[in-house]
Amino acid sequence: MLLRQRENKMWDELIGQEFSVKALTQAASDAKSSLTGKVLPGFSQAWLITGPPGSGRSTAARLFAATLQCEQDGCGKCVSCISVNNSTHPDVKVITPQGLSYGIDDTKDLVREAAMLPGLGQWNIIILEDADRLTTEAGNALLKAIEEPAKLTVWILCAPSSKDVLITIKSRCRIISLRTPPADEIAELLIKRDGIDKAMAHFASHASLGHVGRAKLLATDEQVRDRRSLVLQVPFELKDLPNCFAAAQKLVDAATEDADIATDEMDEKELSNLMRAYGEGAEGVTKRKIEKLASSAKKELEEGQKKRYKRITRDRLDLTLQELAAFYRDVLVLQSGAQLDLFHSEMKGSIQRFADSSSINSTIKRLDAVEATRRMLNSEAAPLLVMESMTVQLARA
Ligand SMILES: [Zn+2]
Structure with a gap:
């Protein structure tokens, strides 16, 4: 039919x-x-x-x-x-x-x-x-x-x-x-649906790596763009071991800060809803009584919130890794002479300099290191250790 x-x-x-x-x-x-x-x-x-x-x-x-x-x-x-x-x-x-x-x-x-x-x-x-x-x-x-x-x-x-x-x-x-939506169609959506100007829509659709929601954030939120710039500076900073450790710390700090921003308000609201459900604010009920009644539900809520915080932190770090992978992929595109669009085209000049000063072989090793790090993040390993191991590998490749 x-x-x-x-x-x-x-x-x-x-x-x-x-x-x-x-x-x-x-x-x-x-x-x-x-x-x-x-x-x-x-x-x-x-x-x-x-x-x-x-x-x-x-x-x-x-x-x-x-x-x-x-x-x-x-x-x-x-x-x-x-x-x-x-x-x-x-x-x-x-x-x-x-x-x-x-x-x-x-x-x-x-x-x-x-x-x-x-x-x-x-x-x-x-x-x-x-x-x-x-x-x-x-x-x-x-x-x-x-x-x-x-x-x-x-x-x-x-x-x-x-x-x-x-x-x-x-x-x-x-x-x-579903497939990764083409950058051109994301740009068109940003222009039509959100009224974003053409140049910004074009930049955001490529920089989002095919993530529609993130494209909108990149186009509309300067802080999100700043965060991305901070991540994309990392490949240029890995000159010696102290710098590798510092870069790993910087990336983890940024992810935790993002997770704080994303969860603080939600956590607070959930807690106040819970306390209200147990009678907070009602007449004739003492605070102590409510605390006692709500204590196990409160504990359960806090455990759930802790889990969510951990997941959001890891999701942010994974996004960081995708952006780094896209950077090294752009380097490889320039090194190989392939006729492809760059994800991070607004920094083509510095990507070109990076490409000129390194070999295809080391770029492939770096891409492998980033991919291996993404897999490791799904384990229970401490994020900072995982990121440090990656920045050291990136520097030595
Ligand atoms: Zn209908």
Whole structure:
């Protein structure tokens, strides 16, 4: 069945993914038929959306959920579409693992949620972001619910790539693979949607390494641009060992500071919500009584916050490493004479000087060192040690 031309622009937010958009809108249309008893091949109750960070996994999951709940083809204007897009639809739950992993305790509520019928919408939809963080036990606990979902439940899992997801889970899902959106299309989105001027949009779309959300931040936030400049100075600073240690410290400090900024406000708000739930501010309840009642919930909250802080710090460091990898990749492009766009084109002059003063061989070793560091960051190793080991390797390559 051919879908009629969509009049709305809801899916325009997901750029550079025409193939996936077609598959998902078709699936939503087939889902509608399945509600009337007609089973069409495009629909499944378990989906896995994969794609590199910033390619739009969460956006794709949300738009798909909205299209499933919409009475039409995902009009973008009805109450269902709007409430899914505002994250207020009661039958669309978005689960975002907070820590480095998502354990079996976290899945209990989820299994219960998955067994429920929708209250308002057509489907009970569960979006599980970062499904690659599921532990084996948690994956096994979810397996049955995904394999034999309740009649009106739809699972939408998201992960960087299908090989990051437990094989048992993956084999039950229909897979949608997003690609890194082309820089030109990101630039166009920034110009059209956010009113950013052409030169800035062009710079930000390349500097973002294909990450749409980051492109907007780079275009609109001077502090984010400064942070990127600080990272990209590092290759030039690694002249001796003391400088290597100093550079590693600088990168870790920057990541922790970013994590502080990202979490402080959230932490505070969560704590005050919790205390209010336990009666803070109500008449006739003493502070001591509330502290006592809330103590175990408070401890649990703080543990969750600690996990989240650790994950955000590591995510920031990973971004730093991607930027460094892109720098050495740009060096390699210039050294090899390949006709490709640079990610960090605004610093072409200094990248050229770096390329002239080093060999292709050492650039490849440096790229390997950065990639190895990215893998090590996923372990429990202390970030500072991992970064120091990298800066020393970069200097010696
Ligand atoms: Zn709608």
